[in-house]
Amino acid sequence: MVLAKLTVALALLGEASAIQLPLSLPKIPHIPNAVTERKLVDSASLQERIDPDNLLARAKALFEVAGASVDEYNHPTRVIGSEGHRGTLDYIYETIHGLGDYYHISRQDFPAVTGNVYESRLVLAHDVPKSAQPMGLTPPTKDRQPVYGSLGLVSNFGCAESDFPDLTNKIAFISRGTCPFGTKSELAGKAGAVAAVVYNNEEGPLSGTLGTPTPDHVATFGISDKDAAPYLKQLRHGENVDGIAYMDAVVNTITTTNIIAQTTEGDSENCVMLGAHSDSVEAGPGINDDGSGTLSLLEVATQLTNYHVNNCVRFAWWAGEEEGLLGSDYYVSVLPADENRKVRLFMDYDMMAGPNFAYQIYNATNAANPVGSEELRDLYIDFYESNGLNYMFIPFDGRSDYDAFIKNGIPGGGIATGAEGIKSKEEEEMFGGQAGVAYDPCYHQLCDDVSNLNLTAWEWSTKLISHSVATYALSFDGFPERTEVEGKTLLGAPTKYHGHLLHM
Template sequence: MRTFQYGAALGVLATLASCSPKNPYIWRPARRQYGAQPVDSETLRAAIDSDALLAHARMLEDFAYRQPDPADRNRLMGGAGHNLTVEYVAGLLNATGYYDVELQPWSTLVPLGGNASFFANGVSQNASLFSYSASGNVTAPVVAVSNLGCAASDYPPEVDGAIALVSRGSCEFGQKSALAGNAGAVGAVIYNNIPGGLNGTLGQPRALGPYVPTAGISQEAGLALLELVSAGTEVTGALDVVSEIEFRSTNNVLAQTKGGNPNATLVVGAHSDSVAEGPGINDDGSGVVGILEVALQLANYTTTNSVRFGFWSGEEEGLLGSTFYVDSLSNASLAQIKLYLNFDMIASPNYFLGIYDGDGSSFNISGPPGSAEAERLFEEFFDSIGQNHTATEFSGRSDYGPFLDVNIASGGLFTGAEGIKTEEEEALFGGEAGVAYDINYHGAGDNVTNLNMEAFLINTQAIAHSVATYATSFESLNQTALAKRSVGGANFRRSLHAPRCSPSCFGGGMQRRDRFRSTKLGVMYG
């Protein structure tokens, strides 16, 4: 970790802010001398306005769109658009003089794209690529795998030298690909267990074994092939996978108030990267902008407790940045964190106002002690401003996951991804039932026009309320339970939560468990 060296970045920021005619935003100096008075919810919320949020969002969009190659118009971790995002966030926060700003560097493999095709007896199956797949062009018999392909015993001897046909379900896609390879398969085709096509990620290679060329197909195509193979019909598959993977270096941005009690720290986070397919202005430019603007306005006030803002890279590749950060902390440093709040997608166009289900009352997965109280704080805030709200599953599928794993109280807000809005949600929040919360989720259309500014402002003001509250006191949390909380890194990995994987890493045939199912379902689980 290194302290952010501002110097030359000041000129960079000035250039960034001025060179985009559609973005007039340059950081506004504090209206008062820094730390002139204690922070409170009402005044901090009043400092949040839509113009500033939109201007920040336009800047992030510009970072993506200024790339000459359309394929690079994103903020993928370690890419040009993301690096500019890191500079922008770190530079603005450093310019306040209110924070100790650090860049935390780390490196990893990143999938950049590619394509896949699969033909069975000469007929295209409309296959899609699993990111992190091995590349390869193979022609071989198609052999069906028993059960769900999650155990080595599911792979019959006939799969050696063949293309394994595997159903989605139960375990990670990457596990299926690696087991197929261990059994001698030259490729794997995974078919969906719900209607429609299937794409996703195998996740970074695991110790189980290397991946084979792997593609996804629809449930309809998979079942038709399974019927043929089960009837003894010979099916010859032609699988062609081109997978582009690159080793990249990147940075988390950390900004901690210079004032406030460091032994009572609030951590507030959002992920700064996008997927390769688009600029990611709702996912998660909205969260980045929300916590950034709150941080800039907080610089006007003093705090009793320390506040640390974390901008995590590599969330889309498997919560990598937040996991790296949590793993870097000593037990003593972990014990200083009393609460983590996460904000991932807070301006979805067909939104609902979701609060992570910290008490487990809606989804039967609760957070560590203090999480229920964090949920209640947001519920009471929305009630106080006359806004409907609902619970959203606290499943560890975003950057709060690594904090849950070490037993840190957590909470946050979410407005929906590719899930479909229900009629009940339409009655509560408006919008359109039967349509995805974010029709541009993980797509090229996730730009500034994709933002619902009403939801954006409401949620950012909710962030300001939570920051002002906990920067002043943690009294509203369950202090008795927090005092008993022991922190021991890996010793406290919670079995309720899946292995670290991105919000676009989970699937497993998981479907809506009730009308308010709303987490970022991903596509790593088979």
């Protein structure tokens, strides 16, 4: 019945052809938001409406949605292009549509590049480097068969054609640094290489993405500095190092969708905007990453309908974040300059419920980012301090969907509870949990399911999201005015991250 009503409603709106519904949706939990008489929004009142039981009910429904992908992927996932992600989009849309005329809701389709590595193997000098990992969006080896060749050492950082010798039928061996991994792979292909290995020039393993595909990309692996060291020594002494590379992978272009919901009331010239990403990685259902942010926004959007707002509030659910911030990049790239100026700030909410959490604030300063970013950072600080909670700063380095906004003049910031980073002893004392263990031990894994959520962290994170929305929906008094934006002027130096993977 829910599905039938939704289909009819969409048809009346002339949008039925724009949404592809799965055969069935799980029963969507009823979240109380009975509106009696609306009053002007205030932070304390909105925060009181945040109930962790509502969040958990939504998480269970989302995990059931992820299960729609089992037939294709053999496990639940919400990766773009999957039934699980299409179901996620339907779930978000139906939830917002069910709130009546409080929001204008739209779907923004865009092309997205997605890839999958089914099997890979790298052998160097009869050894299998333990750290070897396929780069994201890597193509397969020729005919999806093993290729054989000696290692060809590339000069400098492999960022110019002159760095590459003739690599015909060889495997390029390239240092990380200076330019994107995609550039290194492309130049290796142009030099005749049958595959490429990028080795870390910093301590630790190397996991990255090639980014936008080109015809010259070759199958590309990343390995650690430690694993690379003996081969580098041999090559620099003129010794031969044989290798075998195998990659069974696909790279496809699909169409996926952002969902945008904006309040029908409030000053449309002064919008507070916030977002979370609706997709997961292929490896798992992504109930913390970023199901938690997705559902926090849905819950705040639901409870906000009890209030009037002075400034418009715009919620966004981005697709393709895990493939390299594709949805948020696209949204900002097509946003006209006059519409850009209406967005007073953008707030990013990615991973709100880490099981071994720390309360993390992006260290967004006005010196390095659009003016207003620091004022948003200070709002988060004040919230944690006023509630007697500890917090820590994390780099504002392009790892999530704020990136396109700050590069195009829009102040930004956000909070998180931690991903693959390891909690320190000091942080254990500050936040509890366990030192020496990742903030989210199930980050980008199959076990990122409903059991991978800390409800205490999730409740406080969602209350802070409510506080940020209520504060700016009420007033921008004291918040810096937007500076003029002429076209699409990129700010600052390129970031080494573009999404969760390194790209340079």
